[in-house]
Amino acid sequence: MNEFHDHWQRVYGKKAETSVSWYQATPARALASVREIAPSLEASIIDIGGGASTLVDGLLEVGYTDITVLDIAAAALEKSKARLGARAAHINWMAADITSWSPSRTWDVWHDRAAFHFLTTPENQTRYLNALERGTKAGSHVIMSTFALDGPDRCSGLPVQRYSAQTLAQKVSPLFKLMEESQEQHLTPWGATQSFTFAVFVRS
Numbered sequence: 001m002n003e004f005h006d007h008w009q010r011v012y013g014k015k016a017e018t019s020v021s022w023y024q025a026t027p028a029r030a031l032a033s034v035r036e037i038a039p040s041l042e043a044s045i046i047d048i049g050g051g052a053s054t055l056v057d058g059l060l061e062v063g064y065t066d067i068t069v070l071d072i073a074a075a076a077l078e079k080s081k082a083r084l085g086a087r088a089a090h091i092n093w094m095a096a097d098i099t100s101w102s103p104s105r106t107w108d109v110w111h112d113r114a115a116f117h118f119l120t121t122p123e124n125q126t127r128y129l130n131a132l133e134r135g136t137k138a139g140s141h142v143i144m145s146t147f148a149l150d151g152p153d154r155c156s157g158l159p160v161q162r163y164s165a166q167t168l169a170q171k172v173s174p175l176f177k178l179m180e181e182s183q184e185q186h187l188t189p190w191g192a193t194q195s196f197t198f199a200v201f202v203r204s
């Protein structure tokens, strides 16, 4: 693996999942969006850079049956598995670096909150977008959250690339069209606000 792998393994090894800046008790916005764009419980959903997010808990509660969580840090996935207990067996867990991963199937919904924005080089962004192309099909949706243009320029000690819905749309076009956008204010566990761009795209 690489320095990013080591970084994220260390972060999840030493910090409680509830104490990281990106922690959300319930990722309500993303859950509502998945339910709206993919109402069938057979819809397949992948959470890219899902970390130890509780999105997977919410998806299981709704009743989705085809859920994958991918993260560069196996330590993050272990936290979610421990939290979910027996329910973890219903999830496909993938410890992989999105910039060197080649999907062998497609998903109806590709969700990414705060993973893509860590890819700050054109090479890594292209690798991500190639995986996105291979991992989706016509009609698939992408739900993407990144730091907004007025959001922080670093997270977890690493630089990030900030986006508006329009600059994100430029990255995923012409394959994906912007359907919906909003700006979200995330409250960190210590009460700071972080400005996020939230955008939903559909593949034509």
Ligand SMILES: C[S@@+](CC[C@H](N)C(=O)[O-])C[C@H]1O[C@@H](n2cnc3c(N)ncnc32)[C@H](O)[C@@H]1O
Pocket (backbone or CB within 6 Å): 004, 008, 022, 023, 024, 048, 049, 050, 051, 052, 053, 054, 070, 071, 072, 073, 076, 096, 097, 098, 099, 112, 113, 114, 115, 118, 155
């Ligand atoms: C800020 S955290 C967000 C976690 C989760 N999406 C959430 O909202 O709680 C960023 C996540 O992206 C993962 N990540 C960073 N670079 C990655 C890469 N190249 N491939 C896969 N996952 C990556 C990290 O391990 C971490 O779990």
